[in-house]
Amino acid sequence: MMEQELSPVDRRTRIIETSTELFLEKGFAGTSMSAIAKACGITKASLYHHFDGKDALFIACVTHGYTAALDAIEGVAGDAELTPKQKLSDAVKILYDITVESNVGRMSPLIAEVSRTFPNVARSFHSEYIEPERALLWKIVEEGIASGDFKPVDQNQFAHLTFGPMVMLSLAREMFATFEDLDEHFPVDELRDGHIGVLLQMLGSASD
Amino acid sequence: MMEQELSPVDRRTRIIETSTELFLEKGFAGTSMSAIAKACGITKASLYHHFDGKDALFIACVTHGYTAALDAIEGVAGDAELTPKQKLSDAVKILYDITVESNVGRMSPLIAEVSRTFPNVARSFHSEYIEPERALLWKIVEEGIASGDFKPVDQNQFAHLTFGPMVMLSLAREMFATFEDLDEHFPVDELRDGHIGVLLQMLGSASD
DNA sequence: GTCTATATCCTGATAGAC
DNA sequence: GTCTATCAGGATATAGAC
Numbered sequence: 001m002m003e004q005e006l007s008p009v010d011r012r013t014r015i016i017e018t019s020t021e022l023f024l025e026k027g028f029a030g031t032s033m034s035a036i037a038k039a040c041g042i043t044k045a046s047l048y049h050h051f052d053g054k055d056a057l058f059i060a061c062v063t064h065g066y067t068a069a070l071d072a073i074e075g076v077a078g079d080a081e082l083t084p085k086q087k088l089s090d091a092v093k094i095l096y097d098i099t100v101e102s103n104v105g106r107m108s109p110l111i112a113e114v115s116r117t118f119p120n121v122a123r124s125f126h127s128e129y130i131e132p133e134r135a136l137l138w139k140i141v142e143e144g145i146a147s148g149d150f151k152p153v154d155q156n157q158f159a160h161l162t163f164g165p166m167v168m169l170s171l172a173r174e175m176f177a178t179f180e181d182l183d184e185h186f187p188v189d190e191l192r193d194g195h196i197g198v199l200l201q202m203l204g205s206a207s208d
Numbered sequence: 209m210m211e212q213e214l215s216p217v218d219r220r221t222r223i224i225e226t227s228t229e230l231f232l233e234k235g236f237a238g239t240s241m242s243a244i245a246k247a248c249g250i251t252k253a254s255l256y257h258h259f260d261g262k263d264a265l266f267i268a269c270v271t272h273g274y275t276a277a278l279d280a281i282e283g284v285a286g287d288a289e290l291t292p293k294q295k296l297s298d299a300v301k302i303l304y305d306i307t308v309e310s311n312v313g314r315m316s317p318l319i320a321e322v323s324r325t326f327p328n329v330a331r332s333f334h335s336e337y338i339e340p341e342r343a344l345l346w347k348i349v350e351e352g353i354a355s356g357d358f359k360p361v362d363q364n365q366f367a368h369l370t371f372g373p374m375v376m377l378s379l380a381r382e383m384f385a386t387f388e389d390l391d392e393h394f395p396v397d398e399l400r401d402g403h404i405g406v407l408l409q410m411l412g413s414a415s416d
Numbered sequence: 417g418t419c420t421a422t423a424t425c426c427t428g429a430t431a432g433a434c
Numbered sequence: 435g436t437c438t439a440t441c442a443g444g445a446t447a448t449a450g451a452c
Contacts, residue, residue: 164373
């Protein structure tokens with residue numbers, strides 16, 4: 001099968017995905033437009049045809065994938081077939097996937113890097129991604145409290161203890177990405193499942 | 209009082225502290241040697257007299273402060289006057305201080321940024337800082353388990369749930385450093401105290 | 417130890433042909 | 435939309451006087 005011609009939007013998406021990889025590897029300032037162009041197989045001038053500049057490209061990278069990630073959690077939160085306990089368990093599993101594995105989730109150190117230079121990037125990351133994510137999770141907990149499945153907890157405290165471990169795991173796996181024994185030091189599935197157990201215990205819904 | 213002459217080692221320390229601030233603000237690649245020299249009130253050439261290059265300076269910044277941070281926790285872990293519960297509570301408080309407020313703790317996004325370029329920096333951060341920190345905390349928990357004050361828990365799981373929230377808090381406060389309502393979104397003391405409560409609950413030592 | 421001056425390379429970004 | 439060629443500025447790093 002021969003190489004398919006790409007539509008403009010697909011080509012833009014390809015550039016975004018390629019440059020996101022590079023940003024994640026070398027940081028924002030450490031990734032040059034030349035390097036991105038080369039990785040995309042085009043010249044710098046062509047790259048500048050698609051994006052107004054490095055800042056605009058970076059912002060596109062950060063924004064890309066917000067909705068897909070949020071939709072995944074929304075799918076669980078809105079599933080009428082599931083009990084609150086199942087919803088929470090499934091939602092946290094998806095959040096681990098998003099935070100630890102996906103590009104959106106792995107972006108946090110990059111946001112920190114540019115937070116002073118592009119405060120608006122941090123703002124949008126917070127309002128368009130972090131806040132909706134927290135709200136979706138909290139919706140599940142609130143429902144469980146209302147139905148009597150969960151006992152009342154403080155919202156900020158619960159978010160702190162839910163997102164904290166998975167964010168650290170994501171950060172640690174970026175920091176120590178070159179370790180050959182990364183999975184031994186930071187095993188995602190094992191830590192995630194134990195974490196879910198503790199959260200259900202907190203909500204007074206520990207054992208079956 | 210007139211400006212005191214600085215010893216060579218103090219001058220080096222001053223450069224390290226000044227450049228650490230800049231690295232934290234703009235990242236590694238985003239901070240130039242010119243900017244560092246200017247902030248230190250010397251020229252680039254003088255800066256290169258003290259450090260072999262940007263890499264060496266950065267590594268000095270990361271390494272600087274390991275011991276001071278670890279000594280603080282060791283002081284609590286070794287205090288014979290305290291009960292295991294008090295030790296744990298005090299240690300976590302100190303860990304919050306270190307992780308959220310101190311330069312060493314705030315370095316994580318920087319390590320992530322350079323993790324592929326300088327894998328040895330990540331290695332040393334892990335072996336000289338992260339691992340000793342985990343070991344000191346675990347020593348407290350083990351003692352509590354041995355004395356019957358705490359019930360047995362899994363080491364990795366406990367570390368995941370202890371360090372996770374504080375690391376995320378540190379990262380979030382870096383990411384959203386420009387927010388005027390930062391303390392409202394991420395209040396350190398409140399989240400920390402609630403977190404300690406949950407940890408003690410996990411260890412079966414919840415209420416007095 | 418600090419300076420001025422400079423070397424060398426790479427950066428983000430653009431002009432204009434095809 | 436992609437290319438070659440080019441710009442002005444900034445990057446790391448060094449040479450050599452004081």
